[in-house]
Amino acid sequence: MTTLTAPPAGVPTEHTLGRNLPAYRQIMRSRLKTAATYRQNVFFLLAIVVVQIFILRKVWSALYQGQHTVDGLTLHAMLVYLTIANLQNWVFQDPTISMYMYDRIREGQVAFDLVRPAGFVPQMFAHLAGSSFATMLFALCALPLVALAGTLGAPASGSAFLLYLLSFVGGYVITALLTLIVGMVAFWTMEISGLTMLYYLVNQFFAGALVPITLFPGALRVLANLLPFQATTYAPVSIYVGRLTGADAWRAIGVQVVWVVLLTLCATAMWRRALHRVVVQGG
């Protein structure tokens, strides 16, 4: 394989971004199209989330039997938390992107992606954005069903909602970075399909989609707070239902920012090493 002169890894300059915008738009459009074509599958996966929301509602209602408030959350607030957390988590977790990365790396086509002017990493982000947008549309469509299976409710207050939106963006960026990192593992090993499933499970659990982090028993709670997953779902949705307010809310957002920085550094480092590996070893 001929040596490639790789573009500076990670951050494209403003100049290149502008020039490649049409390419990214095209990628996003094609993602939407794919999603529409495979909407059957998307609906089935959505059905699984709806079922999970339903089960969580029933189980938690049974758990609350008689008690009004647990750990600062009324049953209603808890159910709203779970419903939105699961829905949000589903929108964030897109297995298709990791699989796509895996396929392209495995098939060797990543070599083309690397030399394309649009750059590999921005391309992957474009894919993710397109896919997420499509997923969000589906989620909106399914809202009535979700309302039936779970409990939808208004945010705790106007300011809670605004903070939620902020935190939502933070959570999304963190998820995107994590997806990218997990996808890049494919540069080193071929056995990624098992890994993505594992990642999905671990993420779901530690993101607090099944149980709010605050209810984790001792050691587990400490662990959960140290991991980035809680920053994707637990933080924003807790703000939404009013579990985290004022200073606590801002602290959570701050933690999100820290994670964004950390993960960006990690991803950049991985990217450099992956590039080195591809160029030197021929992929």
Added chain:
Amino acid sequence: MAPVIRVENVVKEFRKTRRQEGAFGGVRTLFTRQYDTVLAVDGVSFGIEPGELVGYIGPNGAGKSTTIKMMTGILVPTSGTVEVAGVVPWRDRERNAMQIGVVFGQRTQLWWDLPLIESFKLIGKLYRVPQPTYERNLERFVEILDMAEFLDRPVRQLSLGQRMRGDLAASMLYEPRILYLDEPTIGLDVVAKESMRTFIEEMNRDSGTTIVLTTHDLADVERLCSRIILIDHGHVLYDGSVEPLKAKYAPHRVLVVKLAADDTGRVPVIDPSHVRGAEIAEQENGVARIRFVASETPVHDLIAAVNARYPVADLSIVEPDLEGVVRQIYGERVPVG
């Protein structure tokens, strides 16, 4: 004699779901799927006698594979009858399976990760072949197909030619009455093709196996088949021997004459009036291609006429090939009378 394979008015329709276009088709399309009906086979009938070696040919999408799949019991006909050695294939799959061998050129029946010999053993057990018969056939095939050197190698490590030979042997191990060969020589080099053809010929001649051969390589057909069935667009266009087909569609032969140069190095040019009953298709640098209709103009007359007037250095006769004939028929797309 009653035909061993009987196909009567067989029709096969496929329903393919039509993909809905549009950015966001919505839930509606989940419930109202639209179907396109594809008529792959439209009233095909033929009978094959025991011991025949029939070529079943047609362009891609003609309905060849579909017919074969109905004859082997993989697909159920939409209407019509298929009967193979008294068995309706799709209804009595296991009974039908015992009397047929099938070789798919593109997919192997051998076990990918196991040594070739293990596949043979499994086939022997699967088809309940008595041990002495199994050993006798194995020895025979290993010799004819020259497989001794790679018998112990896993199938995934074999070359295409080796794998095809293995597939062919596997299909005959249990001595089926009928053998279906679907593109058996595809992708093979010249030598491999020849040994496959020899094997097929021998199986037909010595064991009396009825063979249905589907192929795009018309050289296979010319070499092996006395009868061909030509199918296109789900209809049988021709069913009969090869010779009448050629005579009807390609009655012309070409006599290629190479003339010797005289002392000055000049080469004579044949005058058309000297070759009556024939047409000079082209003439260049002393090589003349003379077209004639074999049934109308006896070739020896033609040769004598040329020889009498010109210094002939060399001559040869070019026969029409099946490929040209078939191409012409595909082009016309009309049943051949």
Added chain:
Amino acid sequence: MRVAWELEKASFRGQLEYRLNFVVLTVMGIAYQSSGIAFIWVVLHKFHSIAGWTFPDLAFLYALRLLAHAAWLVPFNQVDMLGYTIREGKFDRFLVRPLNPLVQVMTNRFQMNVVGDVVTAATLFGIAASIADVDFSPVHLLYLVLTVIGGGLAEGAVILAIASLNFRFLQTWAAQYLVDNIYLMFGSYPLKVFGATTSWILTWVLPVAFVAYIPSSVLLGRAGGLHVSPVIAWGAPAVGAVWFYCAYRIWRWQLRSYQSSGH
């Protein structure tokens, strides 16, 4: 039958080649199987019981479900992969061999990580059985064995029926995945948590209840609180068998619509 065993052995020998894959998938399988009980454990740390079922009860229910799932998985795991086998072009070959195509599908590939699932199920069950309040009398033991088989059939029947849609449609993996998840998620809880309507649906429309909830209720001495009569509760294995028989008929019927892959 002997031939089927030969085919199975052949598949096993074939798979010994792919060892790393085995390890990864096994670990993943263990994680997947244990995720449900992890949730229950965390939650019951705080709450002590769900609808009157304590953690040992729930652990037993969960483990019994895993056991029944393994009982299905070991012989029939390839049925889930039917779509892939058809797209590979391998299934055509099964139809021209003198052996039941379903048996051929079952023995097509030996999935090594199934071993991992069985070990996980057995281990979790061992633990759960020791902490749960179960009377292991001979009658109960016999019932346990039968019900594990019957439960496997109850779950497998639906998977088989849906898998047979692969003969007609190309992309059914999502539907299979959904059913798999329904059994996994709903099947691990005492059904009364979900209310009368859902319980009924999960008993008579989809036999989820017969996989683990009803059998574990009987074994835990909670048969009285069931929404079905004791006769049916004790006859749970039979219900599974009936479901499987029907699913097999559907499979045979769908086979007639088999469209085969392109080439």
